[in-house]
Amino acid sequence: MPNLNINGRNMSVDAANDTPLLWVIREQLQMTGTKFGCGAGLCGACTVHLNGEAVRSCQTSLSEAVGKKITTIEGLSAKGDHPLQKAWIAEQVPQCGYCQSGQIMQAASLLSKNSDPTKEEVVAHMDGNLCRCMTYSRIQKAIMRAASEMRTASATTDRRAT
């Protein structure tokens, strides 16, 4: 049975190698924060990280995920307090909320590489994630807010280090 490293834990699962990672996460591991939206990589609701890269878990087979570090919304932070999650609450982003796990995971992969993105970079990075409630402007604001917080935190850490 394949072993998965997910949110820092090793878990064995019982599914065929070509099973989409999405359904393994949702059904076998009962982590339902990752959502099914389109099954075709067109909406981004199922976004998770593989070794820190945002991927569509509906388009990722179980075998592609074996041996990699998988992170889902449940594992993005210990207490739901990643700067993006805090910013999502501060900006009161979610309406129905169904796409928001995927939005946050997609955004996290941007900020982990670029903590000072321009608006254009945010749009380019996020354009594959649909929000049917159209909360796009708040998503943008929350990303900028989180980026700012991460830069401040990082500057504080740098000062401490020196």
Place this chain on the structure above:
Amino acid sequence: MNTHVKITKDIEPADLSRRSFLVGTAAAGLALGYSAVPGLLGADSALAAPSNFDPSVWYSIAPDGIVTVTCGKADMGQHIASTMAQIIAEELGANWKDMRVQLASNDPKFNDPVLGAQITGGSWSTMMNYDAMSRAGAAGRMALAEAAAAAMGVPADQLVVRESTVTDPKSKKSMTFAEIVKSGKATKTFTPDELKAIKLKTPDQYTKIGVSVPQLDIPSKTNGTAKYGIDVMLPGMVYGRVVTPPVRYGATVKSVDDSAAKKVPGFIKAVILDDKTATTTGWVVAVANTYDNARRAADALKISYDGGPNAKLSSDSLLTEARRLQALDDSGLFFVKDGDTAAAFGTAAKVIEAEYTTNINIHAPLEPMNATAQLQGDIWHMYSGNQFATRSGAIAAGAAGVDPKYVVMHQMWLGGGFGRRLDADMMVPAVQAAKAVGKPVKVIYSRENDMTMDFSRPLTLQKVKAGLDGDGKLVALNHDVVSAWPTKRWGIPDFLTPSVDKKGGLDGFTVNGADFFYTVPNHNVRAILNEMAHNATPSGQLRSVAPGWTFWAVESMVDELAHAVGKDPAQYRIDMLDGKGANAGGAQRLRNTLLAAMGMAGYGSKQLPKGEGMGVACVSSQERATASWTACVAHVAVSSSGEVKVKKLTVATDVGTQVHPDNIRAQVEGAALWGLSLALYEKATLKDGGIEQTNFDTYTPLRMSQMPEVAISVIANGEHATGVGEPAVTVIAPALANAIFNASGARVRSLPITADAVKAAMSKA
């Protein structure tokens, strides 16, 4: 003019005598066959915890002081559960940190106090629950104060209730809600008359209403813990994937060959639906131990169909039929019949006619349709997020072949609603699959199932004929609206609107908005059922419903008339919003809102470059009796190839009273962007009886990169609170079309607006 259901102009308070309102009555089994059901969500959980204080069915206060509000409305992102809690907390005097929400079951005691059913739509929830929730909160506050007065030995009338604490300013004694509930002394009951007599706060006394408190559901929607229908997990549960026929409606299954499906590991059974509710036709469910195996099995099934009577129909057929029906003198029923339009056309100085159309639109909420069915004893437990628990329970019962009282609906958060979850089709495969395999079954539609079997916004055709007098004033208007009738499909006569000449019931939810607030002395509106579209594309209510197309026609035509007589289109509207007769009040509010939007946008005062233009529109959506007065100024740039770039949408809306200002802005912005998406980006088509678009590659709602600047002004003038989820949808398309005309001279009359259509219209200009 539209007097369907029980909505009156001023929204009368609920008939409280029919409600199990008082302490203890929830335990009395008033709920007819429901109260004995174990595991019910909602306030029945209070039965197991007798030490709670339940001043009303709508909330319970636990001995730790936590106030849990049970929301009978579907929460699809409008944060209505939080809003109900906010209204209760205002009168109760609770600290916002103590408030929690849960979602109601279909127990009739949670029915909407005005509508008498559990249905969420129409942007009605806040306005129709405001009074009942206020009184429920106030009753709890009075009961708590009375108990505290007895315990502290002071008169109740000198107590102050604030932030979950009852304080006596004279003796400085105080008790928290938690202490009072723990004491067990809060037992006061209220008769319906006493409830009605409660003097509610005046707006100047509000401390919570009008404040943007943190929405109670939002944290759970940032960490993956919010549970939607698709997230339900039951012990022993298996999974179903529906296989839907190539024809939207009317197909039948001739045969199913499951020999290949049987080779899929975990495959259990292929179930052919026997749907006596006629909600679905020709559906099969592949059931397996996992959803992915159910999908593989579904793909492996070889099904042959009889396509049925609609198998050759296309969007063109529906439009041709609509034109045929519109041309007949005796088609349809009158929704409005004021004055004598025929005579007025005879003497008019100028007559202008135009045809406006909209294509089929798909709801496509991001959570695909799903439902989980579990039979326990005699009771069917249905888990889903749905907007119409009353009817969905009945459809589930119909699918199961039992009386509706044996169905318990467990409400979940909705991953988008937009009207889609008013329909109950997902109950049928879940129930029949669970029945066939003898286990709980969660049925999840693929996106392809979801799109091709949507209860869509219908294709519409509107013909508008306007007569002007010698001064260019609109004196006669004939407005024909041809469409499928979504509400007729429900089979609930109360939801139909009697025609003005009492010749029958029409679907008011296809013509609302056409009864506008302009003063036009001779005015006819005909609602015409397109039976062919009704049968081939069973339609539903899509966010903003009829005003999403009626104002497309009205507000485009008014613009055309203004240009035809050389008047400024905004001023032309203002002149017609004179507030005469039945339009008094509403017309002035709409005029003021239009002026607010014009001011914000700099309409008429800004010099625009060549190829750019501003256009206005103003609407009284959703209904005459429940309007939020909304206006838009759209600013566009149009290229020589017809490409439209939306530079800015300025929206003003008069909502009377703001419960949650930040949420109103969020809803209005979402609604405006929906309006933009429907106007420019979303189009579904019927071919060979089936919807051609199957996923987000061909049906393409607005994405982040297509979002223009949106400026919003919310007007709160102290009138009754109105709804905000939908009205702004309806004002965008006509404002855009009018802006496109001002920018380029191109008049477009079909939605969605395409570059090709703009270019073609430019060459005519």
